[in-house]
Amino acid sequence: MGHLSAEYVSVAFAGLKALSSVTLRIQSGHISGLIGPNGAGKTTLVNVLTGFQIPTEGTVILNGQPLGRLKPHEVRRRGIARTFQSGRLFRDLPVIDNLEVTGVGLGMSRRTAVAEAEAMLDWIGISALSSRIAGTLPYTDERRVAIGRALMGRPAYILLDEPAAGMSAAEATELSNLVRRIARDLGCGVLIIEHNVGLVLGLCDHIVVLDSGAVIEEGVPADIRKSEKVRHAYMGTAAETSLPAEEVML
Amino acid sequence: MTDTSISPFPVELTNPKKPARFALARRTIITPIFLSLLILAVATLAIMTGSRPFNQAMIDILVRVTLVVGLYIFIGNSGVLSFGHIGFTCLGAYAAAWLTINPLMKKTSLPGLPNFILQARLPYWEAAPIAAIFAGVIALILGRILMRLSGIAASIATFAVLAMINTIYSNWESVTGATSSVVGIPIVRNIWPYVGAAIIAIFIAWGHAISRSGLALRAARDEPTAAAASGVDIPKERLVAFTISGIVMGLGGAAMAHSIGVVTPDNFYLGLTFITLSMLVVGGMSSLSGAVLGVLLLSALIQGLRWLEAGVVLGETTFALPKGLQEIALGGLMIVILALRPAGLIGNREITFARFKGKA
Numbered sequence: 001m002g003h004l005s006a007e008y009v010s011v012a013f014a015g016l017k018a019l020s021s022v023t024l025r026i027q028s029g030h031i032s033g034l035i036g037p038n039g040a041g042k043t044t045l046v047n048v049l050t051g052f053q054i055p056t057e058g059t060v061i062l063n064g065q066p067l068g069r070l071k072p073h074e075v076r077r078r079g080i081a082r083t084f085q086s087g088r089l090f091r092d093l094p095v096i097d098n099l100e101v102t103g104v105g106l107g108m109s110r111r112t113a114v115a116e117a118e119a120m121l122d123w124i125g126i127s128a129l130s131s132r133i134a135g136t137l138p139y140t141d142e143r144r145v146a147i148g149r150a151l152m153g154r155p156a157y158i159l160l161d162e163p164a165a166g167m168s169a170a171e172a173t174e175l176s177n178l179v180r181r182i183a184r185d186l187g188c189g190v191l192i193i194e195h196n197v198g199l200v201l202g203l204c205d206h207i208v209v210l211d212s213g214a215v216i217e218e219g220v221p222a223d224i225r226k227s228e229k230v231r232h233a234y235m236g237t238a239a240e241t242s243l244p245a246e247e248v249m250l
Numbered sequence: 251m252t253d254t255s256i257s258p259f260p261v262e263l264t265n266p267k268k269p270a271r272f273a274l275a276r277r278t279i280i281t282p283i284f285l286s287l288l289i290l291a292v293a294t295l296a297i298m299t300g301s302r303p304f305n306q307a308m309i310d311i312l313v314r315v316t317l318v319v320g321l322y323i324f325i326g327n328s329g330v331l332s333f334g335h336i337g338f339t340c341l342g343a344y345a346a347a348w349l350t351i352n353p354l355m356k357k358t359s360l361p362g363l364p365n366f367i368l369q370a371r372l373p374y375w376e377a378a379p380i381a382a383i384f385a386g387v388i389a390l391i392l393g394r395i396l397m398r399l400s401g402i403a404a405s406i407a408t409f410a411v412l413a414m415i416n417t418i419y420s421n422w423e424s425v426t427g428a429t430s431s432v433v434g435i436p437i438v439r440n441i442w443p444y445v446g447a448a449i450i451a452i453f454i455a456w457g458h459a460i461s462r463s464g465l466a467l468r469a470a471r472d473e474p475t476a477a478a479a480s481g482v483d484i485p486k487e488r489l490v491a492f493t494i495s496g497i498v499m500g501l502g503g504a505a506m507a508h509s510i511g512v513v514t515p516d517n518f519y520l521g522l523t524f525i526t527l528s529m530l531v532v533g534g535m536s537s538l539s540g541a542v543l544g545v546l547l548l549s550a551l552i553q554g555l556r557w558l559e560a561g562v563v564l565g566e567t568t569f570a571l572p573k574g575l576q577e578i579a580l581g582g583l584m585i586v587i588l589a590l591r592p593a594g595l596i597g598n599r600e601i602t603f604a605r606f607k608g609k610a
Contacts, residue, residue, distance in 0.1 A: 072478040088476035104462035105481030119266035
């Protein structure tokens, strides 16, 4: 069973520590959650894991081997995929071409890529969007297309950066089901960054809580829910986000 | 909790059925065919008119189609504005001159050329492909460095390439004749070779646009970060387009050399850069159809204004517009189009008769 991990990773921007000695492990077929208030360093950690940010200290280990200083496209070719908070679809291209880009980026012919892309749209359940221009899609569809694009070529790991932001409860439930299928059916190791703490608690096998660039707590959802530190981090810095008293059933 | 025992891989994702071979090519080939027919129509018009100046004007248009399509291959797909491509046209034009001028003339005017070039006297149809490949090789070498840059830095660096090539060609007396004209290039007055060059350029551009590299590059143009996260090696895909467009610009240079018979470095500098870029911008920077239509429209406008500047006789009086109006009108039109339709007249679409499906 494979692992992707960040080991003792620190990142400093002009002297300001965005991450200090953070360790996080993602396991094939498991869903890990990364939560924390705004500015905690969650996206920075995803950037480190995907080659967009070179850590000041520490390493990223893929299946026992350090990744070294690979460029983002090289990291993707090793099977580590990601999505972005803002979607970042190729807005002028049709949905099918958005998925095809990953296919050709990974070395497929266009013929193979289009076949794989169609199969992926079908698996996610958005075949109907195939020929729509990506820039015209509503928000929630955009998110699902971005996940489809990241899943092309069957990555071993997928890192989802706030995939449920702005979604209604029903849409978030649908998204949770998709994420479960990604882990269970594709055997993918999933890391999900989410502000919707209820969703993370209901979905993840393991949760890491970041605050001000450091891990303040980690464990199974039940531990996180009980943690005073987590409650304090959330109440102290972002009053509008509070931990749900009981698990939100998804 | 997720089950740790992974269920069998979903059937629908294993070995999906591929589309028929060349399905994409068949679906999109209408665009280059339509554009080629347009080019043929222009040529037929020139032949039917039978007027020599008109024939020359049509040849100039076809050369510009080749050049602007060459620009489109890089600029249109990568979104990186290049001011340096006319440098490759310069390389192609001089290479065609070196290979086709009578050796006796070369010995006196360009004595610094290597012996095998001094003695060569190739027909234009053999010299032009060699000139194009020469320009492409130089584009490949320079591109390896340039393509690591992005945005405005890349554009300025391409401008530096133009200045560099111009400086070298304006000073290397024994090889390029420096700023004096290189004469004796066989002039080709027949319009068909120029039609051929323009159509070849159009098909090369189409082939690149529907290729893996073309798709990846357009994705990188729209969202470089997401393209990199999708496994796209952006500098590599840019280099591919840069080299191919260098080849087409070199071909256009050879065509230009044979259409006027004389080359000087200043033929291939700011003036030509400005006019070809305007044509691309007016037509639609990220569309092959836009590149071709931009040339045809602006050329028609320029010709019309030239004609009016020369004076039109109506009965007893001659109406003439003031000299220089041509340049002013062209500049004005560009500003208006950039203000009203920043993506150009065609935008980023292609002319097709089938269901519109984005770009290739």
